[in-house]
Amino acid sequence: MQILGIESSCDETSASVVEINRGSFNILSNVISSQVKTHAKTGGIVPEVAARLHVKNVLPVIENSLKNANVKIDQIDAIAVCSGPGLISSLMVGVETAKSFALVYKKPLIKVNHIEGHVLAVLEKNKIDYPAVALVVSGGHTQIIHVKEPGKYKLIGQTRDDAAGECFDKAAKIMGLGYPGGPAISIEAAKTRNSKFEIRKTQLPRPMMNSKDFDMSFSGLKTAVLYDWRELEEKGLATPKQRATFAREFQDAVCDVLVSKTLKAVEKYKVKTLILGGGVSANQELQRRFQVEVSDNFPQLKFLYPELSMTGDNAAMIAIAGYYHAKDKDYIDPTKLTADPNWELV
Ligand code: KG4
Ligand code: ZN
Numbered sequence: 608m609q610i611l612g613i614e615s616s617c618d619e620t621s622a623s624v625v626e627i628n629r630g631s632f633n634i635l636s637n638v639i640s641s642q643v644k645t646h647a648k649t650g651g652i653v654p655e656v657a658a659r660l661h662v663k664n665v666l667p668v669i670e671n672s673l674k675n676a677n678v679k680i681d682q683i684d685a686i687a688v689c690s691g692p693g694l695i696s697s698l699m700v701g702v703e704t705a706k707s708f709a710l711v712y713k714k715p716l717i718k719v720n721h722i723e724g725h726v727l728a729v730l731e732k733n734k735i736d737y738p739a740v741a742l743v744v745s746g747g748h749t750q751i752i753h754v755k756e757p758g759k760y761k762l763i764g765q766t767r768d769d770a771a772g773e774c775f776d777k778a779a780k781i782m783g784l785g786y787p788g789g790p791a792i793s794i795e796a797a798k799t800r801n802s803k804f805e806i807r808k809t810q811l812p813r814p815m816m817n818s819k820d821f822d823m824s825f826s827g828l829k830t831a832v833l834y835d836w837r838e839l840e841e842k843g844l845a846t847p848k849q850r851a852t853f854a855r856e857f858q859d860a861v862c863d864v865l866v867s868k869t870l871k872a873v874e875k876y877k878v879k880t881l882i883l884g885g886g887v888s889a890n891q892e893l894q895r896r897f898q899v900e901v902s903d904n905f906p907q908l909k910f911l912y913p914e915l916s917m918t919g920d921n922a923a924m925i926a927i928a929g930y931y932h933a934k935d936k937d938y939i940d941p942t943k944l945t946a947d948p949n950w951e952l953v
Contacts, residue, residue, distance in 0.1 A: 608684040609635070609676075610933065611708075612926030613669065615701030616693025616721045617747065618642040618657050620664040623922035624676035624683070627930050632730055635676030637916065637923040640664040647786045651776065658696035665704050672922070680712050685938070687717040687929025689724060689922075691950030692747070698946035706941040715938040717929040722748060722952040724924035725884035727757060727931075729911040731923065736879035736909050742869045744893075745885030745919075746772035746787075749865075751821050751872050752953065754882070757931040762953040763872050764821025771861055772887045774825040778832045778857050782850055793890050795854035804852050811835070811860040821872050823864055832857055862896050870900055873908065881905075883912035886919045 614621040623637040642660050646652045673680060688705035691698055709716035725748075726741040739754040740763070749766040769777070772789055779788025784795060798804075812831050814824040836853060839845045865887075873881055881901065887893065894912055901910045917924060932938070 608930070608933065609678060609682060610717075610926040610929050611669070611672070611680075611683045611686045612719075612922035612924075612929060613665075613686065613688040613701045613705045614721075614724070614920055614922040614925045615661045615665060615697050616689050616691070617697055617920055618646055618652050619920040620661050620668050620701075621920065621922035622665075622669040622672035623926050624672055624678050625923055625926035625930070632927055632930070634731055634923045635678060636672045637921055638668050638672040638675060639916075639919075639921050640668050643787060650780055650786050652694070654694045654696050657694060658700060661697055661700035665700055669704070669708075680708070683712070683714060685715045685717055685929065685933045687719050687926050687932070688944075689721045689925045690718040690944060691947035692721055693946075693948060695946055695948040698948060702944060702946045706944055709941040715933070716941050716944065717932045717937065718939050718944055719925045719928045719932070720950055720952045721920075721925075722750065722752070723760070723928045726752060726754060726760070726882060727928045728884050728913040728917040728921075728924035729882050730927050731917055732914060733911050735882065735911065738876065738878045739880035739882050740869065740872050740876060740878045741882040741884060742865060742888075743885045744771045744865060744883070744887040746770060746776065748885065749823055749825070751869055753872075753876055753878070757928070758935070760953045762951075763876070764823065764868060766823045766825055767815075768824050768826040769829060771823075771825055771865060772885070774829050774861065775887065777829050781833050781836050782853060784850075784854070787886075789887055789890060792854045792858055793892065795851045796858045796892065798851040799855040804848070804855065811856050813860055813863050816864045816867055821868055823868055825861070825864075828857075828860055858890070858892055862890075862893050865893060866896050866900060869897075870904070873905060878908070880909040880911060884918070888912050889915055889918040
């Protein structure tokens with residue numbers, strides 16, 4: 608079967624055609640129109656601006672996804688759309704467009720939770736052995752999820768305040784590294800790899816890292832970055848070398864928390880696969896840290912993270928997740944679907 612996926616929950620307008628053959632996924636197209644350059648000017652997303660750009664881009668993006676896949680809309684078997692969580696005004700654009708397509712072209716409509724998309728994005732290239740633990744870590748979410756099988760999820764832990772990606776973005780802003788902060792910080796941090804940089808391991812806090820539960824907190828780290836960086840600036844020590852060192856220390860602090868909490872969950876739930884998903888899963892240091900830990904301490908564990916193009920928001924992951932709903936004929940009446948900005952997966 609062929610599914611048309613549509614995603615517009617935040618600042619990427621995306622449409623994708625995914626062909627599914629006996630449970631294997633073939634991404635025929637995955638068109639992403641990113642608004643990152645626009646939001647870089649304001650140092651963050653302005654929801655009204657994001658929504659306006661979604662309106663402008665959604666139809667050309669869908670058209671291109673069909674064209675790139677060499678598929679006509681008549682050949683599509685179902686339409687999967689992300690209807691939450693996310694920014695209400697952004698979500699509405701994708702949802703209303705998907706509803707119109709479903710009604711006009713008489714296609715079954717599937718609503719997909721954005722987090723479920725991030726969890727299942729790895730299926731593009733891999734098979735998941737169940738049960739699994741997924742760490743979904745993005746600009747809006749930081750969650751550890753137990754995945755019994757597609758569709759059966761249990762929330763194990765989550766951030767009690769800021770998402771890890773949001774913390775990357777804020778820290779980068781404080782250090783004058785621009786938006787989005789995650790890639791900027793990882794580039795800065797990588798500069799420390801081959802030179803004689805002095806890394807102060809315990810300088811920044813790792814909030815809640817040793818708490819007994821699986822919850823996390825990143826707002827204290829953000830505040831520590833603000834005060835420490837300000838102090839360096841006041842002392843005239845905020846040099847390019849110091850910035851790279853500081854970025855590395857910050858990234859290490861985030862990775863320490865994410866890795867230790869997630870592996871604690873892996874150990875407790877005795878799962879077969881560890882999945883990473885979401886924008887922050889593009890972070891190479893995070894991937895490396897998990898790789899080392901898994902090969903040293905969990906040699907039987909399958910460790911999966913998405914291809915770079917599937918780490919951030921994209922419609923292929925929505926189509927993949929949509930397939931499992933289509934399998935169960937879990938369709939929704941287009942006249943009844945509404946965007947749900949606070950839709951919790953579990
Ligand atoms: O999943 P995503 O595209 O959108 C949301 O659902 O939020 O994630 C965006 C987040 C941003 O906070 C961005 O700074 C972060 O992912 N990010 C990274 C990296 N690439 C993107 N964080 C750390 N390292 C990266 N390489
Ligand atoms: Zn996302």
